[in-house]
Amino acid sequence: MSFPDRKIGITTTVPVEVIFAAGAVPVDLNNIFITSPRREEYVQKAELAGFPRNVCRWIKGIYGAALDNGIKEIIAVMQGDCSNTHALAETLQIEGVRIIPFSYPYDRNYDMLKREIEHLADALGVVSWTDIVAWKRRLDEIRALAHKIDEMTWRENKVSGRENHLYLVSTSDFEGDPNAFEKKLKNFIAEASQREPFPHKIRLAFVGVPPIFDDLYDVLESYGARVVFNEVQRQFSMPFDTEDIVEQYLLYTYPYPVFHRIEDIKQQVALRGIHGIIHYAETFCFRQIEDIIMRKNFEGMPYIMIEGGESFKVDARTRMRLQSFVEMLKMRVK
Numbered sequence: 294m295s296f297p298d299r300k301i302g303i304t305t306t307v308p309v310e311v312i313f314a315a316g317a318v319p320v321d322l323n324n325i326f327i328t329s330p331r332r333e334e335y336v337q338k339a340e341l342a343g344f345p346r347n348v349c350r351w352i353k354g355i356y357g358a359a360l361d362n363g364i365k366e367i368i369a370v371m372q373g374d375c376s377n378t379h380a381l382a383e384t385l386q387i388e389g390v391r392i393i394p395f396s397y398p399y400d401r402n403y404d405m406l407k408r409e410i411e412h413l414a415d416a417l418g419v420v421s422w423t424d425i426v427a428w429k430r431r432l433d434e435i436r437a438l439a440h441k442i443d444e445m446t447w448r449e450n451k452v453s454g455r456e457n458h459l460y461l462v463s464t465s466d467f468e469g470d471p472n473a474f475e476k477k478l479k480n481f482i483a484e485a486s487q488r489e490p491f492p493h494k495i496r497l498a499f500v501g502v503p504p505i506f507d508d509l510y511d512v513l514e515s516y517g518a519r520v521v522f523n524e525v526q527r528q529f530s531m532p533f534d535t536e537d538i539v540e541q542y543l544l545y546t547y548p549y550p551v552f553h554r555i556e557d558i559k560q561q562v563a564l565r566g567i568h569g570i571i572h573y574a575e576t577f578c579f580r581q582i583e584d585i586i587m588r589k590n591f592e593g594m595p596y597i598m599i600e601g602g603e604s605f606k607v608d609a610r611t612r613m614r615l616q617s618f619v620e621m622l623k624m625r626v627k
C-alpha cells in the first residue's frame with residue numbers, strides 16, 4: 294500500500310528503506326531547509342520560538358522547515374547524529390509533531406541495530422521485513438548511479454565538487470521520488486560524460502558535515518582547486534558492497550566513533566590523489582571537538598579547519614584562509 298501524502302521528516306540519514314516500505318515519502322529536512330528561498334525565515338522562526346543564539350543554524354533551520362512544511366511525523370536520531378536532536382525533537386513534539394526515535398548503537402552492535410530497524414518498522418506500520426529488503430535492492434540500483442557520479446568526479450574529473458555534493462546528499466531521501474531521482478541521475482551522467490575534464494590541478498577532500506555555505510565549492514574552484522571527495526555526503530550514498538541491510542547501516546561510518554570515519558578518509562585520500570584536506574564544522578557544534586582527533590591523524594598532510602554558521606555564503610576571513618591554503622598547495626604540487 295502506498296500513502297504518498299504521508300511525509301516522514303528525517304533530520305539525518307536513517308534506514309530510508311523502512312519509510313518507503315511503509316508506503317510513505319521521506320523528506321530530508323536539511324535539504325528542504327538549505328535549498329529554500331525562505332531559509333533565513335526558518336532560522337528566525339526558531340529564534341523567535343526561543344532557540345538560543347549558541348545553537349547551530351542547521352538545528353534552527355530544521356525546526357522552521359518542519360513546521361512550515363506541515364511535517365507531522367519525524368524520525369529523530371537520538372544516538373549517532375547530533376547532541377541537539379533530543380531537545381529539537383521535544384520542541385517539535387510540543388507543536389504537535391509525532392516523534393519516532395531511532396538510534397545507531399555506539400558500539401556498532403549488529404543485534405542492537407537490527408532491533409532498532411525493527412522498532413522503526415513497527416512504528417511506521419511496516420508489516421514485512423521482505424518489503425524492506427526489496428526496497429534496499431531497488432534503492433541500491435539508484436545508489437549505484439550516485440556512485441558512478443562520484444567516480445566521474447575523482448577518476449574522470451568531469452563532475453564539479455558542488456555537483457558531487459548535491460547528488461550524493463540527495464541520496465538521504467531520494468528527493469522523495471526514487472523513480473524521478475533515478476531519471477535525473479541518468480540524465481546527468483549522460484550530460485557530464487560528454488564534458489571535457491575540469492582543469493584544476495589541486496584536488497581537495499572535504500570532510501565533516503555538509504557545508505551550510507552554498508558557494509564553497511565555487512569559491513574553491515575559482516582559486517584553482519576542486520573537491521574530489523565529499524566524505525559524509527559519500528557515506529549518505531551507502532558505498533558498500535553488502536546484501537544485508539543491517540550490515541549496510543553498520544558500515545555507514547558517520548553515526549559511530551570518529552575513528553571509523555578517519556579510516557575511510559585515509560583510504561579515499563590515498564585512492565583519489567588528494568593534495569589537501571578541508572575539515573568543516575559548524576559554529577556551536579560538538580563536532581568541532583573532533584578536530585583534535587582529525588588533526589592528529591592527518592599530521593604531515595596539508596589540512597585546514599574551517600567553520601560555518603554565520604551566513605549562507607563563505608565569509609571574507611574564510612575566503613582568505615582558503616585562498617592561502619590553495620596557494621600553498623599549488624607551490625607544493627607544482
Ligand code: SF4
Nearest residue numbers: 349351352375575578
Ligand atoms: S552541525 Fe553539529 S550541531 Fe548542527 S545539526 Fe549538525 S551535528 Fe548538530
